[in-house]
Amino acid sequence: MITSDTVTTAFVVAGIGEFFGARDAANWHEKWGILAFGTELLVLAALAVGRAWAPAVLGQGAEEFRRLGRSLFAATVVLALGGIALTSRNIKLWIFVAIPAIALVTMTARYVLRLGLHKQRKEGQCLRPVLAAGSPATVSDLINRTRKFPHLGWRVDGVCTTEGRGFDADELDGVPVVGQLTDVAKYVENDGYRVVAVTPDPYWTPERLQRLAWNLEGSEAEMVVAPVLMEVAGPRLHVDAVLGIPLLRVSMPTFTGGRRAIKAVVDRLGSAILLILFAPLMLLVGLLVMADSRGGAFYSQRRVGKDGREFTILKFRTMVVGADLARAELADRNEGAGLLFKMRRDPRVTRVGTVLRRYSLDELPQLFNVLTGSMSLVGPRPPLPEESAAYGPDIRRRLLVKPGLTGLWQISGRSDLPWEEAVRLDLRYVEDWSLALDAVILWKTLRAVLYGQGAY
Structure with a gap:
């Protein structure tokens, strides 16, 4: 990764310098050469200081790109201040073009x-x-998560429990139980584990955790402690030292402020641009819908948005006219999870509708909802009023933000997800939202649409 960043930065800087330097070859070394070399050094220094090369974040989620973005922004600020101090008239090129x-x-x-x-990680390589x-229950949850998400780079090869036993005597979900919690450091030293993942158990007192950390000093193992707040992560978690006591501070989720204002601008501007780009496709889809079956091209439905306010969602019609009235007759064939009604082979879906659902083309008119402010490009799935009425207090937290055209549920399997998992993903988005996470979701939505997983 370091090599990649160094080479690509040098390539961009050299290319820009060559292009603009050729126009002023006489003063190239004086004006462009120094600025080009200085810009590359500044960018690489910012990446190092911003910990954009930390192994723990490489290949994992949005944090890697968040650190990269922060580092480049810091380099831009320093470059601008340096240009002002040196009264350089050429600094704008490097600020607004090079960076x-x-x-x-x-x-x-x-x-x-x-x-x-x-x-490689999905093939079992490059895993730590x-x-x-x-406890057996919390360790089992960790094992299942690492197997479900191998791209994160963890593979649980050994387990230690209080009594040195798992659910199946010497094994826990197929992983050998190597010993008791009192002997964790010994097994790390002998077997060369790279990560020690400490999960909740009454045995772990502050003194024992501190002693384990001391015993692991000098080894190559990284100690990771899973907090009780398992679903809170990212920018909301901060470790502070208060009166000599390390405290895990959880900041409140942000529903207003500058970042939300940026998100609103991106929503309106992005939806307007996408509507212009997709206008010919939407016209074609509308004509195909009306030619395939009797009825109009669009389908409108009441959904629940931010703070429980209802709005009318727009979609291309994918079912026959009167499909809502026939839903009660199909209730016993429901394959949806929880409060959702879904069928893999719904007889109400038209031929064109099957294709539209396969590639999520039926959702393109929702860009109008984003443009008018009732929805966002990224957010939780917009629920039906009857679904929202059945929400408990915890699930109602989904309504603290605008529903989205796409979201974590879209890139994680959509209708194939269990109801509990879909709710967990929506709540995780509400709790840990960031601009970087939105960018990652939008990028991954393209792949999810092409593969069509869970779309029916």
């Missing part, structure tokens, strides 16, 4: 490298051996 070009190329290169890394230490 954005570096960001585009480095992020693209990182994404390509990430795809290769994820492929993990020793999980905690």
Whole structure:
């Protein structure tokens, strides 16, 4: 990754310098050469200081790109201040052309490298051996999560529990139980685990956790402690030292402020641009819908949005006219999870509708909902009024933000997801929202649409 960032930065800087320097070859070394070299050093220094190369974040979620973006922004600020101090008239080129070009190329290169890394991890390579230490129930949850998401790079190879036993005597979900919690450091030293994942268990007192951390000093193992708040992560978690006591501070989720204003601008501007780009396709789809079956091209339905306010959602019609009235007759054939009604082979869906659902083309008119402000490009799934009426207090937190055209549920399987998992993903988005997470979801939506997983 370091090599990739260094080479791509040098490539961009050299290309820009060559292009503009050729126009002023006489003063190239004086004006362009120094600025080009200084810009590259500044960018690489910012990436190092911003911990954009930290192994723990490479290939994992939005944090890698968030750090990359923060580092490049810091480099831009320093470059601007340096230009003011040196009264350089050429600094604008490097601020408004070079840095954005570096960001585009480095992020693209990182994404390509990430795809290769994820492929290797799915094949069982490039995984870090993990020793999980905690109660059988919490360790089992960790094992299942690492198997479900191998791209994160963890593989639980050993387990330690209080009594040195799992659900099946010497094994826990197929992973050998190597010993008790009192002997964790010994097994790390002997077997070369790279990560020690401490999961909740009454055995883990502050003194025992501190002693384990001391015993792991000098080894290559990284100690990771799973907090009780398992679903809160990302920018909301902060570790502070208060009166000598390390405290895990959980900040409130942000529903207003500057970042939300940026999100609103991106929603309106993005939906307007997409509507212009997709206008010919939408016209064609509308004509095909009306030619395939009797009725109009659009279908409108009441949905529940932010703070429980209802709005009318727009979609291309994918079912025969009167499909809502026939739903009660199909209730016993419902394949949806929880409060959702879904059928893999719904007899009400038209031939054109099957194709539209397969590639999510039926949802394109929702861009009008985004443009008018009732929806966002990214957010939780917009529920029906009857679904919302059945929500408990915890699930109603989905309504704290605008529903989205896409979201974590869209890129994680859609209708194939269990109801509990779909709710968990929506709540996780509400709790851990960030601009970087939105960008990652939008990018991954393209792949989810092409593969059509869970779309029916």
